[in-house]
Amino acid sequence: MSAYALQEADTEVMAAAKPETEPLIAARNVNVFYGDKQALFDICLDVPEKQVTSLIGPSGCGKTTFLRCLNRMNDLIDICRVTGDITIGGKNIYDPDVDVVALRAQVGMVFQKPNPFPKSIFENVAYGLRINGLVDSKGELKDAVERALTQAGLIDEVHDRLEAPGTSLSGGQQQRLCIARAIAVEPKVILMDEPCSALDPIATARIEELIDSLREKFTIIIVTHSMQQAARVSQQTAFFHLGYLVEYGATDTIFTAPSDERTESYITGRIG
């Protein structure tokens, strides 16, 4: 299929699936290059506020790349170049006057492999609060840390060993610790890149439950390889394929009656 036809399809999809409310994040004609290799093609996507949007697609289709554009984590890769506009709350995050550090404090990220700092559980959560100057006193810090751990559903398991190293927790607990660390600084948006890929079903269920409850306060974008997970936790689903946004719309429709043949093939397990 020609690139032209794909672009046609994209705009059509966009028009169809535009959420009614004003989107919090709006990507317009985003292209990403790694050196000469183009990884994303003209992505246009509106992410509604306080909903969970999942990104699905075969390996290497650019989900992580897109996600990392949203907190400019791609800046760290020398050969990576981003064109197009991404606005968050109306501000183009690629404007020269945007401070990446401030941006990242507003757009948190949870990674595929749990990556707690090799410090205590308390310190893991406290770090972001401290460097961003969100607390004034020790007591306030302690409260904020406990609040984050409570929100992350971890407090019962760790309240008596806050000084134990974060790496001493189980994989699922570590991932919830990472989520606690991300939500502690109260970002607007939380990006999650396959947060459950290293976890067992129970730990996964805990995190899904957590994502569901976080939806009240945060806008969440989650990359996942589990169609069932996308179907369970998200309200909007975007399907990427070979660097193109093929289909974007309400999760319910995507998983029962997708409109694009490639989406259909992918979610029914016919193409990888």
Place this chain on the structure above:
Amino acid sequence: MDQEHIVKSFDQDLNQIESLIIEMGGLVEAQITDAATALKRRDVELGGKVISGDKRIDALESDIDQAVVRILAQRQPMAQDLRAVVVAPKIASNLERIGDYAKNIAKRTSVLAKTEPIGSSAGTIKRMCALVQDMVKDVLNAYVSRNAETADDVRMRDEEVDQMHNTLFRELLTYMMEDPRAISPCMHLLFIAKNVERMGDHTTSIAEQVHYMVSGEIFDEERPKSDTTSTTFIEPDAAE
């Protein structure tokens, strides 16, 4: 979509469901024809065969249910696969109902065989049955070939069955008014006609399932219905 799944056994599972439904459909078609023929020929023996044949249909339905549960648990189907798997037990249950009606017709045949034939009603019922059987055949074709249009077409054809039922209803009412001794066979015939009409309804329901399975859309518009028997009233003197 004729592309295969990456997991080949998933295709086999889906094909298994499909062939079970086709087998079931074939049996149901035969039951309809046999029940109608037995009624027309007053053939109690054939009627008995229909009655005993229903067991196989029931067994197939439970096979389908089990296969569906297993696929849901193992494969977590999505999109068209999900739709195909979800409609299968519904289609099976509709087919099973149709089979039950055929069996019921066959049961009544043994009673009717002992009485005088009432006009041409048995012939009319046979024609109704042929219509319904045709619809079942077409809807199964639509199911196999994933053809929503054929399914829609079948859905519309139920009107014809309804109309025949209406006619038969009036006719039988008239017979009963004319001769109280005819009431017993006429009542049986009425029930049989009703059964056939219900078969048509179930067939349209299957057609709707097929339509959903293929397109992902659920019918929201009302199907044109011509069953007026519920409001039919015949003045006793009109018969005289």
Place this chain on the structure above:
Amino acid sequence: MTDIIKASLPGLPRRHAAERRFQLYGKLAITLALGFLVVMIGMIGVSSIGAFTQTQIALSINFDADSLDPDGTLDPATLAQANYGSLVKAALREAFPQVKGRRDMRKLYGLVSSDAEFTLQNKVAENPALVGTTGKFWFVASDDVDQLAKGNIDASLPETSRRISDKELGWVEQLRTSGDVQRVANVSFFTSGDSREPELAGILSAVVGSALSLLVCFVLSFPIGIMAAIYLEEFAPRGRWSDLIEININNLAAVPSIVFGLLGLAILLNTFGLPRSTPLVGGMVLALMTLPTIIIASRASLRAVPPSIREAALAVGASEVQTAFHHVAPLALPGMLTGAIVGMARALGDTAPLLMIGMVAFIVDIPASILEPATALPVQVFLWADSPERAFLEKTSAAIMVLLLFLVLMNLAAVLLRKKYERRF
């Protein structure tokens, strides 16, 4: 059923044989290397044993009040001025009344080390009450007597081919029979500086010189090295420039150490006029030499910190400097320290650059600061190895043992540090 496991794959015996062969080669190589090491260290160790003991001779000293303290005031200044050498000589004459003639006399006086008079002086200074009394005191024997007592001089050789004459042999024998010869632990080897007299030479000045140099080296090279490594690894844009720098650092690490010595001589001494032979300059030169090693080791350990830690920090809004200093550097620190210790161990053992900047002088005094002339352990080894006296041979070996001990300790510290702070992330 059993056949499934027993059936041998074609070529399997050959593969097993190859494996066994390889293991054998490996074991042989290790045995060989260990063998050489044991022989070498063993030889040095055996020949160094003598240096850790010393021979002493007992003489009965008469603290003649008339010659020591003619005024009878016991004034410390007078006592310090007195001629204690004559007391020792008198004691010797008394012990060996049969000795006559100037040449024999001088030989007799040479039985004890020239240190003897200072020993007496100190004793009197400590305890002026000794004046006027008589007592038996132990004196360090001369190196020849010492060697004889340790059995390093073969008395059965003809008189002309040994360093000690028949007469001297007789005197020593006489002392020995009267129980006036003893072997004691040689503490002064560790507590005194270099000396022309082998029996008096110690390594403390060299050890202190080395320690001061290493201190300077560490203070200079460690912070500069890790800062440079952090900058290069975490901040410097990758490109032609960083490649060039990287190549040059690697080259510097391979530059022979004497070149750094020459550099030190030309720039530090001649251009900046820093004091020669001092641990300050020595440390600076060693720092230059160690820097590339530290930078390379630090960069490697920074690179070993998983990127996920950096991403985690950046994602909660840490700046790049915060990320580097709060998270990456602490995790890399054990590795950096290990690199530094290994680099410094190399610096500790290196002589060439120190020769160039004049740390090769004969230093008796123990340096009290980095600005005083000093020598270093390997240089001390070099100096002693060069000396003709038989007794310096065991001193050389002993100094090598001390040097090796420090090297082992430093490497041990590196290993322990790594073990203790190694983090699983």
